[in-house]
Amino acid sequence: GGNASLTLQSAGSIFVNSGANISSTSGALNVTLNSRLEDGFVTNAAGAIRINGATISSNGGDIILGGGLNPLTMPAIGTALNDDGIVLTGGATLLAGAGSTSMRGEGVAGSSSSNTYGVGVLGGSVVRSTTGAISINGVGGLVGTTSSNYGIVLGDTGTRISTAGGAINLTGSAGGDTGAGGFHFGIALLPGAVIESTGTGTITLLGSGGATLT
Numbered sequence: 059g060g061n062a063s064l065t066l067q068s069a070g071s072i073f074v075n076s077g078a079n080i081s082s083t084s085g086a087l088n089v090t091l092n093s094r095l096e097d098g099f100v101t102n103a104a105g106a107i108r109i110n111g112a113t114i115s116s117n118g119g120d121i122i123l124g125g126g127l128n129p130l131t132m133p134a135i136g137t138a139l140n141d142d143g144i145v146l147t148g149g150a151t152l153l154a155g156a157g158s159t160s161m162r163g164e165g166v167a168g169s170s171s172s173n174t175y176g177v178g179v180l181g182g183s184v185v186r187s188t189t190g191a192i193s194i195n196g197v198g199g200l201v202g203t204t205s206s207n208y209g210i211v212l213g214d215t216g217t218r219i220s221t222a223g224g225a226i227n228l229t230g231s232a233g234g235d236t237g238a239g240g241f242h243f244g245i246a247l248l249p250g251a252v253i254e255s256t257g258t259g260t261i262t263l264l265g266s267g268g269a270t271l272t
Contacts, residue, residue: 061119063088068105069096071140076111076148086119086157093134094125101126104166106140109183111148118155120190124162133176133197136166141199142175146183149216153184158191158224165199165207165233174199174207174233179251182216189223189259198233198242198268206241207233209265213248222257232268242268 064080064087066072072093074080080089094105107123114121123144126132134143143163146152152159165174176196179185185192198207209230212219219226232242244265247253255261 061086061088063090065090065092067092067095067098069102070094070104071106071108071137074109074112079113081113081115082117082119085117087116088119088157089114089116090122090129092125092129095127099127101132104135104137106136106142107134107144107163108140109146109150111150113151113153115151115153116155116157118157120157121152121154121159124160129162130160131162133162133164133195135164136174136199138166141166142178143196145175145178145180146185147178147181148183149181150183152186154187154190156189157187158193159185159187160193162195164197167200175211176209176230178211179217179219180211181214184216184218184220186218186220187224188221190221191224192219192221192226194228197231200233207268208242208246209233209244211246211248212251212253213246215250217251219253221255221259224259226253226255226259226261228253228262229264231266
């Protein structure tokens with residue numbers, strides 16, 4: 059078949075669990091997960107995205123995770139029950155090939171919990187392209203006295219952001235700017251996680267810490 063597009067849209071959060079894989083083997087499939095958009099035109103305050111153990115393989119199509127009226131420029135935002143904006147965990151995999159991958163998330167504001175991330179790629183999850191660009195933008199939750207509200211966090215053995223010839227761009231801004239908690243890093247690369255270019259691809263990391271870093 060030819061190229062196609064698939065959009066999953068929710069007024070609140072979106073969950074893609076193990077076994078609910080999305081893929082194309084004939085033609086590029088553009089895949090968009092669009093949280094916090096109601097009736098196609100009303101942007102709600104919160105709506106997270108969580109992919110747990112599932113695979114999205116677009117066969118060269120673009121993969122977009124975000125929220126609101128334009129998920130390419132607006133974030134998925136954590137909720138009271140799901141603090142983080144976007145989380146990939148449990149060996150989740152995004153494979154775009156020559157297509158681009160965009161993830162944009164923001165942690166919930168006002169949570170009493172630490173570890174409120176904009177975007178988390180954890181638990182052996184993989185984001186990979188051949189020549190497509192990979193762009194991850196995350197803003198940690200703005201809270202009072204909690205800690206470790208990372209803009210972007212990558213962690214655990216097997217977790218990998220990888221390209222051969224594309225550009226990898228990570229931009230993270232920490233939360234916790236008004237509080238006394240510590241370890242508010244724009245980008246946290248924890249043990250086991252890897253960001254790599256296996257060919258001519260470039261890697262750019264831009265992190266902005268919170269008021270209290272340690």
